Amino acid sequence: MNEHRRQILQMLSEGKISADEAERLISALEEGSAGKPSENVYGSDAKAKPKYLRVQVDSEDNDGHEGPTKVNVRVPMQLLRAGVKLAGLIPAQALHRANDAIHEQGIPFDLTQIKPENLEELIEQLSDLSVDVDQKDHETKVKVKVFCE
Amino acid sequence: MIPLVAVVSLRGRESRTLRIRVPLMLLWLLLVPFAVLLSPLIFIGCLACRVNPFRPFSVGWQILMALHDTEVEVEHRSAGVSICVF
Numbered sequence: 001m002n003e004h005r006r007q008i009l010q011m012l013s014e015g016k017i018s019a020d021e022a023e024r025l026i027s028a029l030e031e032g033s034a035g036k037p038s039e040n041v042y043g044s045d046a047k048a049k050p051k052y053l054r055v056q057v058d059s060e061d062n063d064g065h066e067g068p069t070k071v072n073v074r075v076p077m078q079l080l081r082a083g084v085k086l087a088g089l090i091p092a093q094a095l096h097r098a099n100d101a102i103h104e105q106g107i108p109f110d111l112t113q114i115k116p117e118n119l120e121e122l123i124e125q126l127s128d129l130s131v132d133v134d135q136k137d138h139e140t141k142v143k144v145k146v147f148c149e
Numbered sequence: 150m151i152p153l154v155a156v157v158s159l160r161g162r163e164s165r166t167l168r169i170r171v172p173l174m175l176l177w178l179l180l181v182p183f184a185v186l187l188s189p190l191i192f193i194g195c196l197a198c199r200v201n202p203f204r205p206f207s208v209g210w211q212i213l214m215a216l217h218d219t220e221v222e223v224e225h226r227s228a229g230v231s232i233c234v235f
Contacts (some may be wrong), residue, residue, distance in 0.1 A: 003170045010158070067226035078215035091198040 004029055043134050050127045051146035052076055058143040067131070076122060077148075151177065152217045158231040173234070177213075222223075 005026060012022040057071040090098070095111050102109055112121070131146040155171040188206070195202035222231040 068224070069226075070222070070224040070229075072222040074218070074220040076215055076218050078217075079212065079219065082208060082211040084216045085204075085211065089200055089204055091200060091210060099206070 006094050028112050049124075050077060053080060053126065053129075054145075054147055054149055056143075056145040060141045061139065077126075080126070081119060081123060084114055084122065150217055151213055152219075152234045154235045156231075156233045156235065158229075158233075160227070160229040160231075164225050164227060 007027070008017070008022050008025045011017045012019065053075045055071070055073040055075075057069075059069040061067065072129070090111075092112075099111050102111070127148050129146065129148055131144070133142070133144040135142040135144075155170070155173055156207060157169045159167040159169075161167075164205070181233045191205055195205060197235075211218050216234050217218060219234045
């Protein structure tokens with residue numbers, strides 16, 4: 001019994017899916033193993049490439065003087081790709097100066113490594129990115145969420 | 150596809166919402182003469198920096214195409230601004 005079939009049966013035993021759904025999943029699994037990759041059985045979304053990078057910021061003033069502030073930004077991944085390509089146009093001297101400035105700040109990042117060849121890999125890694133920041137102090141409460149969807 | 154319309158929503162403190170549809174096609178048409186005027190400068194700048202002079206145009210075009218579906222929303226108290234590019 002393979003792992004996927006075991007998961008389906010586990011979900012059935014836990015009551016998460018009905019017997020009909022389990023049967024459909026297993027038959028889809030069998031069809032998938034005949035030709036398609038097995039990931040498709042559980043929905044193509046599992047491996048689907050994200051289309052957007054979303055940044056959400058919620059800020060609230062505990063005193064209630066300032067009122068809540070919300071920022072919601074949705075950036076298409078295509079725009080990120082184009083942005084990285086734009087970064088590739090920066091002349092080498094300027095890149096080295098920017099690198100020096102970044103290193104002075106103690107950030108171990110090399111801008112010269114951003115090349116069109118590495119672009120797809122970079123975007124792929126971004127798809128798993130999820131950043132949650134919660135900050136609470138006596139004056140403000142700030143929540144920042146960065147994720148791909 | 151080039152974004153053709155941007156919807157700008159402005160919400161005031163009296164909870165009145167002003168929604169403006171900006172036809173971006175007109176904006177692009179207005180910007181074309183400036184782009185044409187600037188292109189020789191960009192070309193010369195690229196040659197001076199030893200960058201392929203056609204790449205900035207290609208990347209600029211890609212950025213323009215990628216603006217589609219961009220959304221920015223900022224709210225403060227009851228006031229807010231939202232920009233959606235379609």
